[in-house]
Amino acid sequence: MMKIRVGFGYDVHALVPDRALWLGGIKIEHTLGLQGHSDADVLIHAICDALLGAANMRDIGYHFPDTAGAYKDIDSKILLRDTLKLLREKGYELGNIDATVCAEQPKLKNHIPTMQQTLAEVMAVDPDDISIKATTSEKLGFTGRQEGISAYATVLITKN
Structure with missing residues (x-):
């Protein structure tokens, strides 16, 4: 019998000057x-938490604590690969x-296909299994004031 499970993840980080924007x-x-x-x-962090x-x-x-020096400035694709x-x-x-x-800015729709392809390669899955949507918060709250970006992820996993 196949076991099917779902998971939900959420993450938020503040927007600051002098940092690269990775999404x-x-x-x-x-x-x-x-x-x-x-x-x-x-x-990626929301996806990892969902998984x-x-x-x-x-x-x-729990798995990749921000108190561990090994994870300082780490590429989150490594965390995703290790999570899988x-x-x-x-x-x-x-x-x-x-x-x-x-996120209010930047506009993300043109970047979504590249994100899907990149994440699919990291996880060794079909890009069609990864849906990414972008929205704004209509200028409301911390995202609306461009103080940060948030992400939500729902996943389905199976076990035979």
Whole structure:
């Protein structure tokens, strides 16, 4: 019998000057970047949390603590690759991802296909299994004031 599980992830990072903006594993030209211990890729972090949650394996901070020097400025694609490795060691495989990035600026729609392709390569899955959407918060709240970017992810994983 196939076991099917779902997981949900959320992450937020502040926008600050003098940092690169990494989203969905790609560098995007923008005047501000995301602040964090790693490269602060909110989309990848939300996906990692969703995957770990679906497999009942805690969260990204448990596996990759921001108190560990090894993760300082780390490329979040490495964290995603390692998260998939943990899941596969437990017998799970990715079904699909449905994710949303919430940011006023920059506009992300033209970057989404590259994000999908990049994430698919990191996870060794079909890009069609990764849905990424972009929205704004209509100038409301911290995202609306361009103080930060948030991301949400829902995943489905299976085990035979």
